[in-house]
Amino acid sequence: ERRPSGQQTTQTAVSDSAFLRACRREDTPHTPVWFMRQAGRSLPEYLKVREGVPMLESCMRPELVKEITLQPVRRHKVDAAIYFSDIVVPLKAIGLDLDIKPGVGPVVAEPVRTRADLDRLRPLTPDDVPYVTEAVGLLTAELGATPLIGFAGAPFTLASYLIEGGPSRTYERTKAMMYGDPALWSDLVGRLAAITGAFLRVQIEAGASAVQLFDSWAGALSPEDYRRHVMPASAKVFAEVAPYGVPRIHFGVGTGELLGPMGEAGADVVGVDWRVPLDEAARRVGPGRALQGNLDPTVLFAPSAAVEAKAQSVLDAAAGLEGHVFNLGHGVLPTTDPDALTRLVEFVHARTER
């Protein structure tokens, strides 16, 4: 018998981590915890290393990405790292003129609104994002047994930024295209699905051991419109990465009525916001999928005892689930006290130790 190399030993340890075991609906030593936006503005060490570096530029510097991604793992002892980037990075990488404006979000110089505009959405190749391959490699070398989650924006959410030209509350132009020119819409989200699928593949090939597809704004859609106009493109993304066998997480905000189809799109784990209790979410999603969530991120502004009571009700609602990854119902808010997050990780681990 050959002894496993150090690298193989680490791969086995990653594969056996509480996070990946929960995603696969296997038993775990404790409920794994990570937080959407765990790397970011809530951490003073993040603000320090980002000083003077624009957001999109920071995503293209592998050493900086590595440092920022590791910060919450060191500080909070979360069970997974999430690759530091933004959902618009692959769009920037194929040459779209866009920027992330502080306090606003992604802004697109020339919005995508006509068939001619689609020509700007060319396919993405690994050569477009060498910094991603490099940063993921640096990260997996340092993370040891802690899994790295890769991520991307889902076609609907990306389309909303491209069509509106920036953040929106109503998605009026997006929906106008969806209802008014379904053929153009379908071509647009089809191209975005290919770009997103390719971007996730780069992360997996470089060593990411799970992926999360963020359809953050899909909650703006009715179930009927979601199934008809959005689910096929998201399903295409999941199908692209299916051969790798890594867990696929699917998350959106306000998607209580969409949890069933979001699972059916091809997710192994469905992310749930705080509006639907996890036991009810499990009924909506059905058997064969794990759930991730779902503490309201604003609960962290309350005193510890209240945070613990609310976290306990998440755990209670999750008691009968096939697999549970503890998370917030959306990202960590920038003014969150980081110590409250560290205490929450300790609490969930202590309460679920088996």
Ligand code: CP3
């Ligand atoms: O803490 C931070 O937020 C710092 C860095 C930052 C990111 N994106 C990292 C990111 C900043 C300033 C942005 C800009 C941005 N992009 C915003 C915020 C605007 C603001 O200033 O408040 C938004 C809304 C976007 C678009 C976007 N990016 C969406 C819709 C998503 C999906 C997740 C979600 O929040 O719904 C992202 C992903 C994203 N951007 C991540 C990170 C670290 C995701 C990975 C993770 O969960 O850690």
